[in-house]
Amino acid sequence: MDTVHDINPDHAELARDLAGRGVKYAVAAWIDVLGRPKSKTVPIDHLPNMLAGSERYTPRGMGGIGHMNPIEEEVAGIPDPATLRVLPWDRRIAWMVADMSLSGREPYALCPRSILRKQVDAAADMGYVAQLGVEPEFYVFKPESLGPGAGRLIPMTLSEEIKPSPAYDVEASLDSLPFLDRVCSYLEEMDFGLFSFDAEGGEGQYEFDFAHGPVIESADRITLFRLAVRQAAKECGLLATFMPKPYPEMWGSGAHFNMSLEDESGQNMFRSEEGNNGWSKEAYQFVAGVMHHAPALTALANPTTNSYRRLVERLADGEISWAPTKISYGYNNRSCMIRLPANRPAIENRAVDSSANTYLTAAYMLAAGLDGIRQGMDPGQARDDLSYAAEADRLPRSLIDAVEAFQRDPLTAEVFHEHFISDYAEMKIGEWERANLEVTDRERSTYLLNL
Template sequence: MDTLHTIDGDHVAWARELADGGARYAVASWIDVLGRPKSKTVPIDHLPNLLAGSERYTPRGMGGIGRMNPIESEGVAVPDPSTLRVLPWDRRVVWLAADLHVGPDEPFALCPRSVLKRQVEAAREMGYIAQLGVEPEFYAFRQESVGSNRLEPIARSGELKPSPAYDVESTLDSMPFLDRLCGYLEELDFGVFSFDAEGGEGQYEFDFAHRPVLETADRLTLFRLAARQAAKECGLFATFMPKPFADLWGSGAHFNMSLEDLDGTNVFREGTGWSKETYQFVAGILAHAPALSAVANPTTNSYRRLVDRLADGQVSWAPTKISYGYNNRSCMLRLPANRPAVENRAVDSAANTYLAAAFMLAAGLDGIRRGLDPGEPRDDLSYQAGIERLPRTLLGAVEAFENDPLTTEVFHPAFVRDYAEMKVAEWEQDHREVTDAERSTYLLNL
């Protein structure tokens, strides 16, 4: 079997050790635009070949990466050995994160992991190591309710009004699922420090230790796999759809990003306050916020989350304006008192972590390079008029993405072209639909 690199003798011994421990198969997952891992599966004794780049793919059209093209050059999965994990829900399988290459040292233009790695290197060239913590929210519903008009949460206690957020009974009723998922994450060394019932019926959030940004993105890939697997084992299904129902809270994935110097000292703190680099970093993100939305809020459904209020009139807690504050959760960006990081509350659960993190990091670094000023923080409800708004639709975000000069610094022109084409088509398809709600409003009244 042809390989991209020479087979390493140490990897042969590693494969034998894994096999002795019960492993039978290995997957080296590259990540598609939707954030889903893709891979062939090889017997464990072929792990050395896999690590040498033996597995080839025709990736276009798989998960939204461009248009299918049966005559294009193949991509090669180049695994990162440091990411190898035995999957705790199926110990026969070991998982690795991989980059897609089209040559020995040439990343595939549409490879999200490679996009993020370039920004990690850009930060390092400026003397920084980017760290990221993510607060993923998701819904878990009963499997038998799929296809019904109303998906059923795990426990009826989840229907508390106005919200089951932080409710202990709701959490305990869901513990068979949550305990299983927490156990998987602990085996994967996630450093889980809390989980809870969130604002929607059947909605949950897990919080775990922050890591260097690339490592966190790899972990989020595994987190989604683990959540879905644990749900299936409990007769449930887990979804990272940002807004399943108009009257339920949306699912965010708040990004808490910070910078350390090369000695590991956080540069966002200055004494007991925030450093000038923090404000410059914030200003850069705000300056590129409309374009960032195209990858931080990547679906038409995402923009049903970014509204001031839920269908029943409750404040949504989702940001809609390009603003920042300290303990102001109505703002897009928050400077929280308990951690030296910039919290981006606009990122939702559908976001590809690699793409959103790459653009957010690039925007923040741009703010530092240019010495940008974010202006005064907001200490009031930022939903009011007079503040620039985040894009209202996926189409608006994609147009901003195409027109922002930073976009082509972060992404290959082929990525910009194919991503914009895919997302505009998604918006157009959604815009063609005529819903029951529209008929109810307009059919007899017009």
């Protein structure tokens, strides 16, 4: 197959080196709109061709967006050699992340990584380097509880007797260590900079925290993290899910985004000894921009109908959900959408859930924050009360509300190609409509005999 670029002789040497280490295959994954990696697999001696852009795809309709079009131009996957690493759970495979390109001429409109890169470049034009850290949460279940008629999914480790919550419970973590240790080993070998892990508030729910980095690098890392978690679960005979809210009484799974800006010398631009409460003018303007565009951002940060089961004030049992519902900010207020934490120089967006595509969500959040700086926006007063009862604008209550806000916001057209906007909106509106067509058992028990 023809290549997009000339083959680099150094890549032949790289292929020989990897083969000498037992690597047999290479993948260069482009990321679909659902956040899943997609790639052809090539023999390792074909690695130089793959790096030159030899592998082509017809991604529409196969990446969670758009309609299949057999006559559409093929898209080339252009690997990023800086992302190459050998997968620790299968050392036969060399992993890379790829950008999607129309024959090497221009970025593909539906490529999440290219969309994020555009906003990274916009930040650079303003003298900033965008940084991101993500706190992913997920559930792990026993797969034998799956299937028709199987009933409720069984968490990996039952901790219902730990009241009021198994969050941070050492025994719950130790009981889950065969799985958690496997994940940790993979992350350490891939140089994730693991900080900590713990049992979270739901039965069978866990969170991992690791080093932040440049925003594209962090998005690449989350893609690989999700793959590693699923792989470790399968190896332990388990099922890992990043579904935001598997059951109504369970805690939702968030993926809090901790975003900051640095100057070109690496100096953080959000902290300031002379600023308000230690935060700079740019930090408050960035917060204001994210809040201003929050309804539109929600369509990406909370991209499923299930996402809105999480963005509620209380769980089904009446306990506080810890998820935000109002467009507000505070310094150590975990009921707000935005928190300005004391222990790190980054703003924390607590609305993002675990189903979000990291590239798309980061692109819009970064664009919103930069817009706040350009416009000199003011976020108003920080909240120090429980924000659920605050007189503040509410985050969208449903996927359809979020998508309509996404379509209305002028910033959307600056961040995304018109084809992405139309295809994404069509896909998500269809998802909402299909869910809204269902008549549930709860509706029948409430209305059938009473109306």
